[in-house]
Amino acid sequence: MARVTLDNVTKRYEDVVAVDEMNLDIEDGEFVCLVGPSGCGKSTTMETIAGLTKPTEGTVHIGDRDVTTLPPKDRGVSMVFQNIALFPHMDVYENISFGLRLRKYDKDEIDRRVEQASDVVQLEGMLDREPNELSGGQQQRVAIARAIVREPDVFLMDEPLANLDAKLRVHMRTELQRLHKQLDTTIIYVTHDQAEAMTMSDRIAVINAGELQQIDPPLTCYNEPANLFVAGFIGSxxxxxxxxxxxxxxxxxxxxxxxxxxxxxxxxxxxxxxxxxxxxxxxxxxxxxxxxxxxxxxxxxxxxxxxxxxxxxxxxxxxxxxxxxxxxxxxxxxxxxxxxxxxxxxxxxxxxxxxxxxxxxxxxxxxxxxxxxxxxxxxxxxxxxxxxxxxxxxxxxxxxxxx
Structure with missing residues (x-):
């Protein structure tokens, strides 16, 4: 687990300010959703934490380390994207273990981690299947297991359920909550779906036009919105x-x-x-x-x-x-x-x-x-x-x- 801190993080693309002086303090083991309309800067904020985007100003800390200039592989994070991006020519075991094999882990350690991750996401008996033999929910579980085996300090999830049908999204929301309790690790989750944010997170960070509007527990954002934007965005x-x-x-x-x-x-x-x-x-x-x-x-x-x-x-x-x-x-x-x-x-x-x-x-x-x-x-x-x-x-x- 690790604490994640953004201190006055700003990201500019020429004359466009995607993230504007973002200050976030996410505690160890906390599940925080970054929520807001399309183009509000939530994915850019996550990419800055992951190291995929370098901030124009400000610093990013994970644990007690300043990781602002570190590459993604050295930050102790794992990402799950909206596009599941499994290798179609590899079976489930090979997809889950791919990152570990690149890092030259020994076979016994790889087997241990893959078995442990597959148990967590309930993929027992499916390790020899090809991705095209799996349902959408099972494929998403493979992507999550691939992130789990790295045993990261922080999980970063960028709208991982967006491509699933409505019934499966509800089921996977429950699975992710169960996963969080079992792993007891820090999860930062990007979504535009307020139902996901309300049901899964310990706190919601509501973002609009690159600016943080409010970060509070879901019911606080619902019952005591900080401003008109939060009041109008949270609740359907x-x-x-x-x-x-x-x-x-x-x-x-x-x-x-x-x-x-x-x-x-x-x-x-x-x-x-x-x-x-x-x-x-x-x-x-x-x-x-x-x-x-x-x-x-x-x-x-x-x-x-x-x-x-x-x-x-x-x-x-x-x-x-x-x-x-x-x-x-x-x-x-x-x-x-x-x-x-x-x-x-x-x-x-x-x-x-x-x-x-x-x-x-x-x-x-x-x-x-x-x-x-x-x-x-x-x-x-x-x-x-x-x-x-x-x-x-x-x-x-x-x-x-x-x-």
Whole structure:
């Protein structure tokens, strides 16, 4: 195992900045996913760690060594790529052992490592098969075993499941989690698939335009996004966003208002963006379990999308049509809200409905900078009171009664 540290790593290609002052500190044995849209710089970041790309500025440390100028073979890393790249004329044993044979390991050591790696990835009895006799998942396991036999300090995986079908990807995600627990080694995993990032990693590093936006555990990125980009990227379908203005009495938007005490939130001159996820919007008749529901918001259902375990309901706030918007476009439109309801909910298209928002799950962001202001507005007043006098806050909450 080894700790991986990137200190102000920047990579430029002439006038294009692929990675911009990247600072990452990945602990021994940690599983970290680098996630972001295509072209955001996540693969370039990994290639810099691997030594396939030399940074323009900054340093890379693996363990206690500065490896910034070392070639890939001397860094103690193994890579698994999206393109599996097995040798078609070699059997599984030969493919797995290829790197060891190049390094002139003795036969007994090669056999020991290949047997151990094949046991880990469940390839027993397949070592004499050719790659064309294997399924896609089995071929990917061979590629992973080929990385394991080197016994590296760090595994680097660049979208290794992207070419597999959906069912096999889910299965291989489980296999990789099991592999991580068994090997107890550091894994850095690049993906654009947030489901992979959310389910497998100890922490997610969200990257956009070459800049690190947030690095936190998956649920922290989901529940407490650092900015608008993270809020919109993490979660499928995307978070709903509505522009508005913060006032002394709450939030005012074009189509509805939310009353609350902003407490000690600083005034925002350029306005704010409210964010709420589809699962945190409730029909009035189903809002009994919401402890802190908002005021009623009148809307009309537009399009319903049954998904099996839930129904996505597109709501319009002023009677306008969504005009065949995608779910992400609808959640970002000023007069649109996307709501998720149970599959047995009695609801139809073009129906007038009243909905409430879960105030504890409402996010506020600065409209100009996109930076998060607060996550949850249900307890702002209580926090404001507690900030002035914690004892008074507790007494007020209990009605002033003492036993």
């Amino acid at each position: 379908p995307s978070m709903n966003f509505v522009e508005g203005d913060l006032t002394a009495s709450g939030l005012e938007t074009e189509h509805f208002d939310l009353a609350f005490d902003p407490g000690d939130i600083e005034p925002v001159d350029d306005g704010v963006t409210m964010g709420v996820r589809p699962e945190d919007i409730y029909l009035e008749r189903n809002a009994g379990s919401v402890e802190s529901g908002s005021e009623l918001i009148e809307a009309r259902t537009d399009v319903l999308e049954p998904m099996g375990d839930e129904i996505f309901v597109y709501l319009t706030l002023d009677g306008a049509s969504s005009e065949m918007m995608t779910s992400d476009e609808a959640s970002a439109a000023s007069n649109q809200l996307l709501m998720s309801v149970d599959p047995d909910t009695d609801i139809a298209e073009d129906e007038s409905v009243s909905v409430v928002l879960d105030r504890s799950k409402i996010h506020l962001f600065e409209a100009a900078s996109g930076e998060a202001i607060t996550h949850g507005i249900a307890d702002l007043s209580a926090r404001h009171l507690a900030g002035g006098d914690a004892g008074a806050a507790a007494e007020a909450e209990s009605g002033g009664q003492h036993e």
